[in-house]
Amino acid sequence: MEIKVLGPGCANCFKMEELAKTAVKELGIEAKIEKITNIAQIAMHGILSTPGLIVNGKIKHSGKPLPSLDKMKELIKGEA
Amino acid sequence: MLKEFADYITYTLLKLEPTSHLGDALNFFIYDTLKIFLLLTTIVYVVAIIRAYFPPVKTKRILSHKREYIGNIMAALLGIVTPFCSCSAVPLFIGFVEAGVPLGVTFSFLISSPMVNEIALIMLWGLFGWKIALIYTGTGVVLAIVSGIVIGKLKMEKYVQDYVWQIKAGTGEIVETNFQEKLIYARDYTVELLKRIWPYVIIGIALGGIVHGYIPTDFVVKYAGRDNPFAVLVAVLIGIPLYSNAAGMIPVVQALVGKGMAMGTVLAFMMSVTAISFPEAVILKNVLKMRLIYTFFGIVTVGIIIVGYLFNTIL
Numbered sequence: 248m249e250i251k252v253l254g255p256g257c258a259n260c261f262k263m264e265e266l267a268k269t270a271v272k273e274l275g276i277e278a279k280i281e282k283i284t285n286i287a288q289i290a291m292h293g294i295l296s297t298p299g300l301i302v303n304g305k306i307k308h309s310g311k312p313l314p315s316l317d318k319m320k321e322l323i324k325g326e327a
Numbered sequence: 328m329l330k331e332f333a334d335y336i337t338y339t340l341l342k343l344e345p346t347s348h349l350g351d352a353l354n355f356f357i358y359d360t361l362k363i364f365l366l367l368t369t370i371v372y373v374v375a376i377i378r379a380y381f382p383p384v385k386t387k388r389i390l391s392h393k394r395e396y397i398g399n400i401m402a403a404l405l406g407i408v409t410p411f412c413s414c415s416a417v418p419l420f421i422g423f424v425e426a427g428v429p430l431g432v433t434f435s436f437l438i439s440s441p442m443v444n445e446i447a448l449i450m451l452w453g454l455f456g457w458k459i460a461l462i463y464t465g466t467g468v469v470l471a472i473v474s475g476i477v478i479g480k481l482k483m484e485k486y487v488q489d490y491v492w493q494i495k496a497g498t499g500e501i502v503e504t505n506f507q508e509k510l511i512y513a514r515d516y517t518v519e520l521l522k523r524i525w526p527y528v529i530i531g532i533a534l535g536g537i538v539h540g541y542i543p544t545d546f547v548v549k550y551a552g553r554d555n556p557f558a559v560l561v562a563v564l565i566g567i568p569l570y571s572n573a574a575g576m577i578p579v580v581q582a583l584v585g586k587g588m589a590m591g592t593v594l595a596f597m598m599s600v601t602a603i604s605f606p607e608a609v610i611l612k613n614v615l616k617m618r619l620i621y622t623f624f625g626i627v628t629v630g631i632i633i634v635g636y637l638f639n640t641i642l
Contacts (some may be wrong), residue, residue: 256412257638286613290421291494295383297415310381310413312515 248278248326252297253289260284263298263313270319278323301327329365329475333358352536357403359454359532359578364521366453367446367528367574371520374445381408383419384501390436391426395479398432403471406439407464408419410516413441413607420614424487425494431479438627439471442602446524450577451597456585463594470598470630486619527575535578536623539585558592559635563628566599573601592641595635602627 250267266281271278283289283313292301296310300322307322308314314322333354334402337343342348386409390402411419418438423433443464452460551558569576580593610622615623 255414255417270524287415287490287494290418290425293384293422295387295415295419295422296410296412297418308417308500308609309384312411312512312519315515 248276248323249303250278250280250323251283251292251301252280252298253292253294253301255281255286255289256284257282257297259313260298260309263300264315266316267300267323270316270323273316274320274324276323329361331359332361334618339560348482348540352540355534355539359535360529363453363528363532363578364451364525366449367519367524367597371445371450372513372517374636375516376552377408377511378410378516379512380510380601381405381410382501383409383411383415386436387423387426387428390423390428390432393428393432395429395431395476398429398634399435399472399475399479402428402432402435402475403439403468406436406471407443407468409436409440409443411440413604413610416607416610417613420611421491421494422600423558424491430480430487431477433475434478434609434623435471437623438474438602439468440599441604442471443467444573444601446520447573447577447597447601450574452502455593459590460575463597466594466634466638467598467602469635470627474623474626474630478623480516481622483622486613486616486622488616524574527572528578531572531575531578534575535582536583538579542586543581544586546586547583551583551588551592553589553591553639558589558633559595562592562596563599563631563635566596567603567628568605569600573597578602578633585587589639591635591637591639598631598634599628602631 250271252260252264252267254263264280267280271280274288275324284317289297289299291325292299293306294309298308298310298313299306299319300308300314309325336357337350337354338345338507341353343353345351346356390398390404393401420433421435423436424430448460448464451463549555552560577597580588580596584590584593604626608624609621611623
């Protein structure tokens, strides 16, 4: 599974990355988590408001406020 | 009911004299704080539910390939309901331009979205009444439309960083949510916003109380009154670095109005606080060349100054 966290480096983007890591660990699944901070790259993925979450190529979340941990697990599990 | 509660705390519990300076100031502070937080919580929540129906991706789709004028009008109106944070200004800009939203229309959105925001509106409504809040909204939308049209007419496409035109953005599918999820979004949004702004609101109300009790009226009338031709100019300049502190500024401004600050100056000041921001200018350097950034902020600043003088004359 491929998870992308997209954000230029704001506090919420770091939180989102941590959230994704925790969710993956608690779900006990194999996943590569990639952080994308380049603004042009973020736009190219079709994210208009950061932080964004893309799981297996699908936009799962975009913008504030962040999802809860349970919601995050659900978003990732939906693509597993 | 809030009034009775404030009276009970100050005069019954703390046994302060209603005629004393301290009693008056504290009563004022408690009443204003309760009123503002009550308004903030309920209205931000309701606005957030509405916002959940207008994610930026949807707005982008509506605006793509819209013509001048009608596009500018729609962009300015959608700016009110589409959530916006200056930290996302760049991906949003690229996404809009790439989807075929004309440059001037994109700017109408970029101007209206931060300026006509619910915090400024709630604070203005709560402290100055709905008429002023409505005037602020109407003027903000008109300013966004006109500024966008002017930028469009100037044909400044060549002052967008070249790489932006090469980007082929993803489809940007909309994350579908049901009503339940929209309510969760609204709740989280409200909690996060209150957490962020509550200290500014309290400091603002406290400062307002000090102005209310201790700054002499003559002083305010002389410097911020209708007859000082430079008041609007100075207010706009002071407002520029105060970005995102609308919530904290309005109670102070309200106290100044009580002492004779002119209403047009107030509106110009508020617009300058919300619409013109240095951090946003720095972020926009990623996608715009300096000439376009100067033009953008120049047009908006001039527009705001005109609004100030206009309303000082007619209000």
